[in-house]
Amino acid sequence: RAMENVLERFQFYTPALNGQVSHRLQMASHLRHAVRKKEMLLHYQPQVSLQSGKIVGVEALLRWQHPEKGMISPMEFIPLAEETGLIVPIGEWVLRTACEQAQRWHDLGVHGLTMAVNLSAKQFAQKNLAAMVRQALDDSGFSSHCLELELTESASMESPEKSIEVMKLLKAMGVRLSIDDFGTGYSNLNYLKRFPVDQLKIDRSFVRDVGTDADDLAIARAVIALARSLHLEVLAEGVEDLVQYEIMKENGCDKVQGYYFSTPLAVDECTRLLLARSTFS
Numbered sequence: 001r002a003m004e005n006v007l008e009r010f011q012f013y014t015p016a017l018n019g020q021v022s023h024r025l026q027m028a029s030h031l032r033h034a035v036r037k038k039e040m041l042l043h044y045q046p047q048v049s050l051q052s053g054k055i056v057g058v059e060a061l062l063r064w065q066h067p068e069k070g071m072i073s074p075m076e077f078i079p080l081a082e083e084t085g086l087i088v089p090i091g092e093w094v095l096r097t098a099c100e101q102a103q104r105w106h107d108l109g110v111h112g113l114t115m116a117v118n119l120s121a122k123q124f125a126q127k128n129l130a131a132m133v134r135q136a137l138d139d140s141g142f143s144s145h146c147l148e149l150e151l152t153e154s155a156s157m158e159s160p161e162k163s164i165e166v167m168k169l170l171k172a173m174g175v176r177l178s179i180d181d182f183g184t185g186y187s188n189l190n191y192l193k194r195f196p197v198d199q200l201k202i203d204r205s206f207v208r209d210v211g212t213d214a215d216d217l218a219i220a221r222a223v224i225a226l227a228r229s230l231h232l233e234v235l236a237e238g239v240e241d242l243v244q245y246e247i248m249k250e251n252g253c254d255k256v257q258g259y260y261f262s263t264p265l266a267v268d269e270c271t272r273l274l275l276a277r278s279t280f281s
């Protein structure tokens, strides 16, 4: 046992780990300048109404075009951006860029499209969040009613009473609120009932095997029923095939997002898709 402990601690100082640490430090210092150097960009993934079959929204998804490493996934750098606090300025850039783009699409005749933007826990805890959102809306001219902010359960539950206050401020501005990755955090239904949110997004881990796994199907149905009874809309994320699409439709899900319809698209590609289907109400 003692020997095992020694070995465990010894393992802690392997060159591989040192390499990992310096890799992270290096990445953090690059990340610091990434926005200024215009290495950040947004891709947009369509969200489709199951009732009309039309695109009713898009989610803005952050990409980092690193000069040497190529395209880096947010899964890799968002945690680092959170730890270093860089997520605050980066997140503000995301919101501003997404609102400007959505307004550009509006000017091209794509009306009523919802722009969904992810907010991290750190951003959500910022005192001036509502003011920052207000500024991004005012500067872009984008309608607050078409902006949707995505929060995770864990971000909202960190200090739920405070969250309710911030959510109320955002709701008062007309912004839509959506709970992302629903079912993966710990859900306190007492709070969920009190959160002034508009939508739940069923996490894709429950959607993946919904056609073959009875438990996942039961969970998806339960989330849809929960949303219904709380008068919330519900979107299934990660819908990759017709089977998943049909199941969500049959069970009364409102919207889907996923590779079955489209992967996240570069801005020009998304513009083409939106204009080709620009029959919005």
Ligand code: C2E
Residues within 6 Å of the ligand: 045, 060, 061, 062, 073, 074, 075, 078, 087, 091, 094, 118, 119, 120, 150, 180, 181, 204, 237, 238, 239, 240, 257, 258, 259, 260, 264
């Ligand atoms: P998310 O908000 O849950 O976004 C959905 C993720 O699922 C995206 O990954 C998207 O590309 C992926 N996805 C969509 N449809 C499918 C599908 O059919 N199959 C599979 N396998 N995947 C699908 P992505 O773009 O890599 O983003 C990962 C996560 O990074 C996001 O998860 C979100 O939590 C975070 N993120 C992305 N952009 C931002 C941002 O601007 N700010 C913050 N704070 N977080 C962001």
Ligand code: MG
Residues within 6 Å of the ligand: 059, 118, 150, 180
């Ligand atoms: Mg999201």
Ligand code: MG
Residues within 6 Å of the ligand: 180, 181, 201, 203, 237
């Ligand atoms: Mg999600």
Ligand code: MG
Residues within 6 Å of the ligand: 181, 203, 204, 237
């Ligand atoms: Mg997810």
